[in-house]
Amino acid sequence: MFTPAQLVEAQWLATTNHLIPPLGNQVPYSMLVRGNERDVLPIAQQYGLGVLAYGPLAGGWLSGSFVLEAGKPPTRVHTLPGRYDISGPSSERKLLAADSLARLADKLELSLVDLAVGFALAHPAISSVIIGPRSEEHLAAYLRAADVRLGESVLDAIDDLVPPGTNFVERDAGAIVPSIEFAELRRR
């Protein structure tokens, strides 16, 4: 993961040294992980960086297999415990948001996967949305979602449930930046 400053610095370094500047980036982006709308995606547009967006289902939170009532965590809860710890207050807010997005999809008679992939495809900075099927059935569901185009009113409704720029959990950004992750970097 690159910070916004690093993305710009890489362009500057390459240009001032007559090298070829980087032309791509890969970032998490979904209805539940919107932090990159603040800087990273506008920077990509400004400098002509292609963007592959990963995690359109937010690592399983938007797969539709999770329902709040059942209290059933997404399947990867065991392999990436930090990301799926549902006990903290931030995660609780994220759970409620996931649930409300599922209800919105129901109301629109779309699957949650349709809504999630359609949302990620709607951002003008995104070149392509990375899907992670584990089976041919998963792939079929994703392919159906590629035909979904969400209208303004649907995107507005998503914005109402999860405001633009929202990251519920710091590590959802892809990585925690070294300047705050490592104590050595902020202590004399």
Next chain:
Amino acid sequence: MSLSELRVFGRSGTPISPLTLGTMNFGEGTGTQGAPTGAEEGIRIIHAALDAGITAIDTADVYSQGESEQVVGRALRGRRDDVFLATKFHGQMSPNPAHSGNSRRWITQAVEAACAGCRRTGSTCTRRTGPTTTPTSWKPSPPLMT
């Protein structure tokens, strides 16, 4: 939106499909990611995705410790030129600390290993520095911890 409505990848000039097939799940699961999809199933998924109109694939050296790259290489036999292929370096590939990170040496080795995966399986990967093998997720080195 449909899969055939290609989008240009930034200023590269390369049109790619709006969906990219991610392959982190492919391999027998020797990596930390717990890949649940075996090689044969992975190849079937890749072929189904290409047949449906997907033209971009994303992998990484660390996905199942190289297995994902090999599955992709096998699946792309004879179809390599149809695909915009992204892979990554930086992650730890062996207990040797030199087999990770962003040194010029390791980047070169990682790209050559990715391309060797293609060659071994009869696919071609000749544009090592071209847009078809753009590493899209190289990462800054974390500070050296002692």
